[in-house]
Amino acid sequence: MKLYIKYMVSLRCKLMVKQELERLGLHYTSIDLGAIEIVETITEKQKIQLKRNLSLSGLELLDDKKNILIDKIKNVIIEMVHYTDEVPKVNYSEYISEKLDYDYTYLSNLFSEVKGITIQHFIIKHKIERAKELILYDQLNLSEISYKLHYSSVAHLSTQFKKVTGHSPTYYKKLGKTRRGNLENL
Known part of the structure; x- marks a missing residue:
């Protein structure tokens, strides 16, 4: 099961999420910026507890599909700018579109609508x-x-x-x- 976490933008955030999952007895297969893949199906009680514990660390468990996609866009950009030295072989719009497998115009309009600024x-x-x-x-x-x-x-x-x-x-x-x-x- 894949869960999405807002404001998860650093290695320290990954460590906090890992600790919370372990506290709740949840096993994960991957922890990436903004997303975690857990083995089990999370119960409603575990979800509420995870949400509460993450919020104490300044993180937020996402439920809304639009917010999940916005967070994915932000994480692709943060990873691209802060953690990758490799020059994208295509322009940023194509890079983001390919990474997320969505039409860039859709992503751009959604991002501008929700965040109030352009992706650029x-x-x-x-x-x-x-x-x-x-x-x-x-x-x-x-x-x-x-x-x-x-x-x-x-x-x-x-x-x-x-x-x-x-x-x-x-x-x-x-x-x-x-x-x-x-x-x-x-």
Whole structure:
């Protein structure tokens, strides 16, 4: 039986879900971002308990089909931006459509209707968050970050970065060093 969990976006979330399943005596065959496959059919009592326990950790067991699909879209994007270094061989719309086996227009309209932003804007926000992380890690230069996040150029990354954050990547890097320095002086 497959269950879907909202806000499950990290390895730490996977560990929390694993612990909850074990507490309830449920056996799983896989735990992925946003989805778990359990061996047994979950009872209503177990479902209520799982829902309650997950909510204490900031996670949510999904029941509604639209929300499940929205969460799948978000997880594909999060995995693509944050956890995969490989460049998709097709554009993002085709990649998402292929991964979820749905028409992209349907996915896009549903996502916009439910979330109030476009899939493209959601991707951009995540790419900029990832860029911010990489800038603060200070292991890659802007050209390398631009390439890693599949931007056509540093200028394209810088333009989107400034549009989303209000700052240039260079200014953000200086700001991060200043903050880190201030914390070290405490």
